[in-house]
Each structure stands twice: as structure tokens, then as C-alpha cells.
Amino acid sequence: MSDFSFEPTGRIFKERAALLEEWTPDTLVGRDQELQQYHAALQPVIEAETPSNIFLYGKSGVGKTAATRFLLDQLEDSAADVDRVDLHTVEINCDGLNSSYQTAVALVNELRDPANQISNTGYPQASVYQFLFNELDKLGGTILVVLDEVDHIEDNSLLYKLPRARSNGDITTARLGVIGISNDLSFRNQLSSKVRSSLCEKEVSFSAYDATELMKVLRQRVSVAFNDDVLDDGVIEMCAAYGAKDSGDARQALDLLLETGDIARERNAEQVSEEHVREARERLQTDQVIEGISNYSLHGQLVLWALTLLEEQDETPARTRDIRGPYEQLCDREGTDPVSDRAVREYLAELETLGIINSTEINRGKGGGKFKKHKLNQSTSSVKAGLKELIGTIA
Ligand SMILES: Nc1ncnc2c1ncn2[C@@H]1O[C@H](COP(=O)(O)OP(=O)(O)OP(=O)(O)O)[C@@H](O)[C@H]1O
């Protein structure tokens, strides 16, 4: 190609933005059971009763944030027609806030007008809480505070104080409900029983999406995002099937569909095909490998490379000690000394957590001992492509 001028083609996409994270659909499909439970937990608000504190949990990308925005919008609309209900909602994401103190400051600032904000440091914790309670009482009516990704708050103090603010007399006029959201499945169990009993009065668990549900999610976007009839039969099914198999995460399934469309456009294709889906999946997996291990030490990468070599020779699942041989050869090539068996085991455990490899424990009972066997969880070609980008010398 020698002509690098740009021309809009209008190919493939009608509104590509409909596949991006920020795009909010008008309705949520495939979450009937979750929405029903969540709706019931919010019902006291419209009855002008004290709201329940609600805790939502479920893996990443299963619609917790989307369901919250959707139902709170509905609730605000409905509340506008009910005289006795004066509803306010405040949503903050706790990612990056880390402590009760910082979260309380963020809430105060969210409730105050821009001219009257407080800084992130310099006040005793008790004063920040007092500011917060004052703001809540000043606002009055019914207030729902959403703490999204609440597991990022490392101490329990706010999670103890806020849900009990009214019963402890810290606020008197406002009716307050806290909605906590988390994708860290162990977070709830780590809470002290006192915090749990108030924060998790009502719980709604979001399950991973199955392929049928993901098809509904994808179909909803396809009509907005793509030109009419540009998707071959089977494209949506394939994205949904991969999505359900990989993680049941709608965000990932939407990413796959987006990448698929991008590839079709790059190729100047008239239609989006299943082949484009396969290619997109390879690319995304490679990105996942690179993202997962790019901060790794060279040795972590060499351990993965050694396992990839065994996989290519059909010698997986492989025991840790079988990985040792090819790993040492690779160290030799790279001119570096191998790390201990224990360090290799730690790398393997991390690679499993990242979803790049799959490890199963074999227990041979008395005398036979316990050991792990490992194999790649992603295609060898995508792992190789990722490794190649990181370790240039490996072909
Ligand atoms: N049922 C659905 N219908 C339409 N779009 C959905 C649905 N569920 C999720 N999505 C979309 O998938 C993406 C991820 O959903 P969401 O942000 O709600 O996940 P989450 O459960 O909050 O994940 P995390 O724990 O990572 O924050 C968003 O772009 C959202 O709009």
C-alpha cells in the first residue's frame, strides 16, 4: 500500500461505540432472576420506608454495575411520581480510594458543591465522618449510597459506621441505604460478623453468563453497532460460546465482538465471518498473555516458554519436574542461571491465577504423594506471540 491517505469507508460498523464499555443499554437482557431479587430489595424505597442495605456480588463483567445503574434510574423515575419519596442516589467507585478515610472524603465531596470541597488529608477521621453525616442529613429524604468495588476499601470502619448511621443516631433526618458491590468473592466472608450483618442485609448474587444469555447481550448491541446483515450466521453464537467457556463475562464477550469487527474492517471484508472471530480471539489472548506477564521477571516468562515447548510436543499436562529440563535449556540460551524449584512452582501458581495455564493437583494417596500437572489454558500460538513480543530473542 503506497497511498496512506484516510478515507471513511462506513464499512462493517454503523455505530462502533455501542460495543464499548461506556455504552449503556436501555434495558438489561439475560439477568431476569438477578433483577427481580434486586428490585425486591429496593422496594422499601418506593414505599417510603427505610431502605435495606444491599450487597451485590459476582465475578467480573456479570452486570453488577450495569444492573445497579439500570434499576436506580428506574427507581428515580418512579420516585419522581411519588410525593412521599424524596430520593437521592450517590455512586462512587472505591477503586483507588483504598481506605475508609479516603472513601468518606470522596463521599463528602460528591455531596458538597464544587466550591466547598475538602482535601484528602489533614482532618481527623472522626471529623470527616461528621462532615459526611452532616451532608447526608442536610440532603434529607431517602439516600442510596452505592459503593462500587467496595473490596478496595482496606479497613472496615466506614462499612461499619455508614450502614448503621441512623440506628446509631449519627444521622437523624435522612433515611440511608448502602449498596455495596464486589467481584472479590472472598471479601464478604472476610468481613467481621458485625459489619456483615448490617452491610449485607439483603444479598443478590450475580451468576456468570451462560452462552444463551451472552447471545442476548450481544444481539442487543449488534443491531445498533453493525450495518444490517453484515454478520455471517454463527458469528454471534461463536462469540457467545467462547465468552461462556472463557469466563461468562459480558465485557470480554463484547470485546471479542468488537475486535472481530475491527479485523473484518482491516481486511476490507464485506462480511464478518467466523474466521474473523477466531483471529480476534487469538489476538485478545495474546494481549492477555502480554498484559499478564509483561511485568514478570525473565524467569517467569521462561517457565511459561518451557511449558509451551512441552505443549507443542504433546507432552502436557506436565509435572513441575518435567518443565525443569526445557526451562534450564532456555536459561542456558539466555545466559542466565536457573531459579530454584520452589520459585518455578510459584511462577506456575501465578500463571494459573492469571488464567494463562491450567494446573490440576494429582493425589496418589499414601506413598504416591501429591503433585501438580500443568498445561496451557490458551492456544500455543497466542502464548508464543505474546512471549515473542516480550523476549525478542525467542523465535
Ligand atoms: N445483561 C446485560 N445486558 C447488556 N449489557 C450488559 C449486560 N451485562 C453486562 N453488560 C455490559 O457488559 C459490561 C460489563 O458489565 P458490568 O460493568 O455491569 O460488570 P460488573 O459485574 O460490574 O463487573 P466488575 O466486577 O468488573 O465491575 C458493561 O459494558 C455492561 O454494559
Ligand SMILES: [Mg+2]
Ligand atoms: Mg462493576
